[in-house]
Amino acid sequence: QDYTWEDHGYSLINRLYPDVGQLLDEKFQVVYNLTYNTIAMHCGVDTSMLRRAIWNYVHCVFGIRYDDYNYGEVNQLLERSLKTYIKTVACYPEKTTKRMYTQFWRHFKHSEKVHINLLLLEARMQAALLYALRAVTRYMT
Numbered sequence: 001q002d003y004t005w006e007d008h009g010y011s012l013i014n015r016l017y018p019d020v021g022q023l024l025d026e027k028f029q030v031v032y033n034l035t036y037n038t039i040a041m042h043c044g045v046d047t048s049m050l051r052r053a054i055w056n057y058v059h060c061v062f063g064i065r066y067d068d069y070n071y072g073e074v075n076q077l078l079e080r081s082l083k084t085y086i087k088t089v090a091c092y093p094e095k096t097t098k099r100m101y102t103q104f105w106r107h108f109k110h111s112e113k114v115h116i117n118l119l120l121l122e123a124r125m126q127a128a129l130l131y132a133l134r135a136v137t138r139y140m141t
Helices: 005-016 020-033 048-061 072-077 080-091 098-103 110-140
Strands: none
Touching: 005 020, 005 110, 020 048, 020 110, 048 072, 048 080, 048 110, 080 098, 080 110
């Protein structure tokens, strides 16, 4: 059974710590929805599929999968070097190198790469919260 932030985590954390759920949710939403609608030199691009693929790939790395998401999008939208970078930063941040950072999306702006880092770190935080809150839910029931 899925244990999602929207359906379970948000309400539990708000019950345990009033207003914290709202603050965390706003933080996740700001980073998730952040876009200039550009990719490299292309303007007016809807980046929502890419942002969703990155978020869901990070969750997948931590064993969280959603039935209603087509994971084929991850392989279509995320090149191997980007997936390697995401997995390294999310799981082994101490092993991240400047070379790894420069290897993915060579023609992209640094602001776009920074956005990738923000997305993956917030997705990682949400994944960790989901595991912790699910354990609390199991303990309470």
